[in-house]
Amino acid sequence: MMEIVTLAHGAGGRLTERLIENLFKKYLNNEYLQQGDDGAVLSLPGTKVVFSTDSFVVNPLFFPGGDIGKLAVYGTVNDLAVMGAEPLFLSLGLILEEGLELSELEKIIQSIAQAAEKAGVKIVTGDTKVVEKGKGDKIYINTAGLGIINTPNNPSGKKARPGDKILVNGYLGDHGAAILAVRENIPGDFTSDCAPLNELVKSIIHEYPVHAMRDPSRGGLAATLNEIAKQSNVGIELWEEKVPIRPQVKTLCGYLGLDVYALANEGKVIMIVPPEIAEKALEKIKAHPLGKDAAIIGEVKEAPAGLVYVKNRIGGERIINMPLGENLPRIC
Template sequence: MKKIEIGHGSGGRLTRELIQKVFLKYFNSEELKPLEDAAYIRLKNHNTALTTDSYVVRPLFFPGGDIGKLSVCGTVNDLAVSGAVPGYLSIGIILEEGFPIGSLEDIVKSIGETSRNAGVRIAAGDTKVVEKGKCDGVYINTTGIGEIARPLFPDNISPGDAVIATGTLGDHGTAIALARDEFAIKSRVESDCAPLNGLLTPLFEIEGLKWMRDPTRGGAATVLAELSDLTGLGVEIFEDKVPVREDVRFISDMLGYDPLYLANEGKALIIASDESAGKIVGILRKHSLGHNAAIIGNISSKFKGARLRTRIGGERLLDVLEEDMLPRIC
């Protein structure tokens, strides 16, 4: 068995062989092993968060990750920034006829390792195969279930609250752009793809925590512009306080990108009371994923919209991204 055949999606012998030899090799939760039409899962309470996402990233393998790792991190992070503790995932995989089994196994192994590192269990899965040329190798859909520990809503936000970034912005978008080999640029930039539940869960105990979001497609600028629309409040961030890697900034200048609009897959934006912001940053910086955490701005009732205060004292409006600079970044 070296390549995916149409029969691997038939539901028959080849499907079972693929499940047994590839998927169950790396997905070994008790919930999945019976291979029934539905999995039985255990929840401690009835306050449940549910999210789903699909992944079509190109290329499938990139510095710092791959589509498998990304599919776990993206869904885990959506739950974590919503104030939930991730517990279970379902994995749906669409494969192109002829896709190498070895590459599939690398992706499935990555899913298994990342889910274990994030402390989540794969409880259900599905596989379909389409004709050659009808799919770009692999597409993945993940659904995540978590238990709500700290409900977070934008109407909790007040003027004077602080805006916090958990780390450098624009890493993932830059890594994907360079991995496509469309530019003759050599760089050590890697995707920041990582599960954030270990970083963010300790913050659930802090009273001043108001709201969180992971700035994926559209980047930090789009998230802050949408937040202003949701709350009717102004959001101001300061260019000299926003953490951006120097190589990311340099490459963005070369290619005409803006790091504030580039995707991130291992960072969060946090709104917290001014009184608790310093404590939150201190907690974040103790974690390996939060060493570069910083307070980057504040919430205001004096204006509406999102804006960037530049290093030279100017002002630039931040709006929702209109056109995707880098399609298929997740």
């Protein structure tokens, strides 16, 4: 008989206990979680701590290049990393739908454990709730994360300056394309870029004074650059031919009527750096496996303040607006 999640698994009694012992403590095994107390007692060496959270509701749960478990770990790891922090600890909040197969839950917890190992973080505390069939969609995951800052550099969306160069560590839009292709049943070679960016970011941030850094997740490059243009009150110019986008991703966007710049990424980082270090930082990024297709894709301008636009080789320009996003639900 197939074992499934029942409402009693979320009631804090014997079945909740069984999930905690047989799944969470087993796979996410570490000294903090083993305590089984109401929270984890941590020592956080350093004076500056970064705290971030994301929930994950991606549909489907498994897709080429990843799954909701990996996303939940790397997503929060990446938000900490782009704040200049070394990610250390995550919490794990699960909302399970009644009827979810325990074997599927187990696969997701295994994936979370693997991803945490790879990113060098520990899941130290968690929570599990169950909702009735039809009030969820198998599983929703929240992670919150803690990291410590141990460099004097602290990038922020407010610090982009005219003249700064805009770097990205590789092809844009792969995650969004992979999810949409599975969902719309479109054949082709689409794989999510889902990856932990902390190591790559660390190799740069300790050496170069990055002004602004952000992971272009939901809303993609378009949302991220619009946010920074606004926060820093600068213009941002993109060079169309320099933005790394796979041909099949461009084709898919044409087919679905989507702006490729608005597609989500889960293993990309945008770094905005002073011009004099841009080439050296690019070389350093390229030396990392997650940065081999990196490129300088544009430049910060004084005007038009708050706007992002893209220029092509023959001088054509168009504004890249903050996306509306109505066609891209549950991408992460």
